[in-house]
Amino acid sequence: MAQEVRGVIAPGKDEPVRIETVLVPDPGPGEAVVRVQACGVCHTDLHYKQGGINDDFPFLLGHEAAGEVEAVGDGVTDVEPGDFVILNWRAVCGTCRACLRGRPWYCFDTHNAKQKMTLTDGTELSPALGIGAFAEKTLVAAGQCTKVDPAVAPQVAGLLGCGVMAGIGAAINTGNVGRGDTVAVIGCGGVGDAAIAGSHLAGAARIIAVDIDDRKLETARTMGATHTVNSRETDPVEAIRELTGGFGADVVIEAVGRPETYKQAFYARDLAGTVVLVGVPTPEMKLELPLLDVFGRGGALKSSWYGDCLPSRDFPMLIDLHLQGRLDLGAFVTETIQLDEVEKAFERMHHGDVLRSVVVL
Numbered sequence: 001m002a003q004e005v006r007g008v009i010a011p012g013k014d015e016p017v018r019i020e021t022v023l024v025p026d027p028g029p030g031e032a033v034v035r036v037q038a039c040g041v042c043h044t045d046l047h048y049k050q051g052g053i054n055d056d057f058p059f060l061l062g063h064e065a066a067g068e069v070e071a072v073g074d075g076v077t078d079v080e081p082g083d084f085v086i087l088n089w090r091a092v093c094g095t096c097r098a099c100l101r102g103r104p105w106y107c108f109d110t111h112n113a114k115q116k117m118t119l120t121d122g123t124e125l126s127p128a129l130g131i132g133a134f135a136e137k138t139l140v141a142a143g144q145c146t147k148v149d150p151a152v153a154p155q156v157a158g159l160l161g162c163g164v165m166a167g168i169g170a171a172i173n174t175g176n177v178g179r180g181d182t183v184a185v186i187g188c189g190g191v192g193d194a195a196i197a198g199s200h201l202a203g204a205a206r207i208i209a210v211d212i213d214d215r216k217l218e219t220a221r222t223m224g225a226t227h228t229v230n231s232r233e234t235d236p237v238e239a240i241r242e243l244t245g246g247f248g249a250d251v252v253i254e255a256v257g258r259p260e261t262y263k264q265a266f267y268a269r270d271l272a273g274t275v276v277l278v279g280v281p282t283p284e285m286k287l288e289l290p291l292l293d294v295f296g297r298g299g300a301l302k303s304s305w306y307g308d309c310l311p312s313r314d315f316p317m318l319i320d321l322h323l324q325g326r327l328d329l330g331a332f333v334t335e336t337i338q339l340d341e342v343e344k345a346f347e348r349m350h351h352g353d354v355l356r357s358v359v360v361l
């Protein structure tokens with residue numbers, strides 16, 4: 001029988017979010033119901049609320065979560081009730097052309113629960129990124145549950161479910177940052193700071209943090225940035241070149257998702273360097289670049305979906321590094337909040353007051 005839980009709903013474009021009763025069906029074949037213990041507030045939730053992703057309102061927001069599996073449906077063998085899991089939004093299919101070529105992190109047919117969660121009047125909800133975890137319980141595909149060491153605090157573990165994994169992966173998976181590389185990261189929110197932490201972990205020689213907010217730059221230093229640039233005051237392309245012997249960085253990671261910051265990334269990299277776009281643009285944005293510069297500067301222009309991660313490979317590994325004290329995931333949690341404080345958390349995010357607010361249930 002469907003269970004009634006409280007969840008945070010975005011009812012329509014730019015309307016404030018509100019708490020509603022959500023009906024969570026029992027898990028069907030291949031599905032799992034998860035008791036959510038923590039869920040971080042990611043900029044992508046704000047994009048959903050603003051109508052920047054699509055118009056499939058109402059949304060059940062929240063997608064950066066950890067919790068305990070409560071029940072599983074028929075045919076589920078990888079997880080069982082009681083398992084502590086991080087939810088991932090790219091459950092790989094194993095059979096699409098990317099998976100068959102041995103590149104499952106690109107899976108072109110990732111899946112979510114087949115059944116719908118609804119409001120009490122039967123209105124079907126669109127769960128953010130197929131998760132919807134600003135709720136006491138949520139229904140997902142079992143493949144979206146990745147087991148990790150339960151010794152880690154849920155509010156820390158959940159961050160790997162989106163922004164922190166996206167940032168670390170943008171550096172180490174997509175950007176292939178390695179020992180001795182120079183890296184610049186444009187935009188130092190949760191995602192950008194994770195890219196900085198990932199570059200630090202990978203042994204980058206110089207890590208240049210760029211943001212328009214000095215508070216963000218201060219935090220970026222604690223994550224491993226060796227230099228900072230406030231791009232409101234200083235031309236970031238010039239500054240990055242100056243800090244890299246006049247050449248530009250080997251890898252520039254764009255973690256804002258805007259044409260102007262993408263252009264900065266494009267011109268701030270060394271010849272044959274790599275640009276990684278991990279920030280998510282909105283549908284109306286356009287990019288114009290001289291095609292000759294695209295050719296002449298060479299290298300690679302890459303996008304990073306979810307940090308090109310493989311949850312089953314990367315989540316347990318990063319949790320282990322955290323538990324060993326080699327990756328301070330706790331530093332990303334600015335505050336823990338209640339379910340009814342998500343709207344306030346969006347405002348704080350908008351004003352740049354937080355790295356991550358995490359709803360704890």
Ligand SMILES: NC(=O)c1ccc[n+]([C@@H]2O[C@H](COP(=O)([O-])OP(=O)(O)OC[C@H]3O[C@@H](n4cnc5c(N)ncnc54)[C@H](O)[C@@H]3O)[C@@H](O)[C@H]2O)c1
Pocket residue numbers: 042043044047162163166186187188189190191192210211212213216231255256257258261277278279280281304305306307349352354355
């Ligand atoms: N690719 C993925 O899989 C993935 C996953 C999660 C989030 N994202 C995206 O990553 C982006 C960042 O997310 P977040 O949660 O860190 O957001 P955030 O709001 O916490 O951080 C954004 C940062 O960018 C800075 N910024 C804004 N405009 C800037 C400019 N013109 N120049 C330099 N810095 C600027 C802000 O001051 C802030 O520090 C968003 O677009 C989000 O949707 C992508």
Ligand SMILES: [Zn+2]
Pocket residue numbers: 092093094095096097098099100104106107108109110
């Ligand atoms: Zn696949």
Ligand SMILES: [Zn+2]
Pocket residue numbers: 042043044045063064162163
């Ligand atoms: Zn996210």
